Amino acid sequence: MTGLEHVAVVAAGLGAGLLTSTVGVASLVSFPVLVALGIPPVVANASNTVGLIPAGLGGSLGYRRELREQPKVTWLVVATCAVGSIGGAALLLALPPGVFESIVPWLILFTCLIVGAQPWISRWLRSRKPHDLEPRTSMGPVTTVFAALTGVYGGYFGAGSGVMMMAVLGLGLDLELRVVNALKTLAVLAANIVAGLIFVFVAELDFTxxxxxxxxxxxxxYAGAHIGRVLPPTLLRVLIVLAGITAAIAMLR
Structure with a gap:
């Protein structure tokens, strides 16, 4: 790489880190940059996963106050996404490149719809169970399963996995959006760490x-966590949906 290409990758990492802690579509920035520099897609994907682990570390550190509010959910999110990402990493190494290319953009668009409509969906679900007035602050079986499936996708490719996790946790839990955003950031980190460890030993990587x-x-x-904390919930939700739609459109091209 030339000096300018080095700067471009660092800038891509900075942008991806900001997106990791806010709207959850980090790979939309970093992965295309690596491919544009001539790195083969599978190598770029694996390298991108490993290279973005510090983004999740910085974001989770920035969100440490929110994560302390829900310790049980925090640990369950880490466990489910870590286990799921093992399957995702195995799929990336075993399947031909681009197997999911036709369905992933539509999956992202669907999760964007859920994120956008989540306040209305949650109110409707609670209206169907008026006797259940206690807020849901623990993950049920359905939420846990879908969180694990999101971890699988995160280990396989990951573009839009943060948006998917926002949808899963937003529907399955009655928590403030800033807390859900913190949990999403930690979920992405857990998936990247486990998948990244696998890639270090069995995949071809570009360590530069x-x-x-x-x-x-x-x-x-780290900076993105502070931004995500102060953004009004409605604005953050709109930004997440717009980012997810942008990622889906980019992948459909």
């Missing part, structure tokens, strides 16, 4: 790209 992404993403992740 990983180092440059990591340098930018840890700063972006």
């Amino acid at each position: 790209a990983i180092g440059l992404l990591a340098a930018g993403s840890i700063i972006g992740g």
Whole structure:
């Protein structure tokens, strides 16, 4: 890589880190940059996963106050996404490139719809059970299963996995959006760490790209957490939906 290409990858890492902690579509920025620099897609995907681990670390550190509010949910999110990502990483290494290309954009669009409509869906669900007035602050079996499936997708490719996790946790739990955003950031981190460890031992990686992404993403992740905390919930929800739609359209091209 040239000096300018090094700067471009660091900038991509910074942008991806910001998106990891806010709207959850980090790979929309970093993955295309790596491919544009001539790195093969599968190598770029695996390198991107490893390089964005610091983004999740920085973001989770920035959101530590929110994560302390729900310790049981926090640990369950980590466990389910970590286990799911093992399957996702195995799929990436075993299946031909692009197997899910035709369905993933539509899946992202569907989760964007859920994120946008989540306040109305939650109110409707609670109106169907008027006797159940206690807020849902623990993950039920259905939410746990879908969180694990999101972890599978995160280990396989990951673009839009943060949006998917926002939809899963937003529907399954009655928590403030800033807390859900913190849990989403930690979920992405858990999936990236486990998948990244697998890739380090069995996949081809570009360690220069990983180092440059990591340098930018840890700063972006930490800064993004502070931005995500102060954004009004409605604005944050709108930004998440717009980012998810943008990611889906980009993948459909």
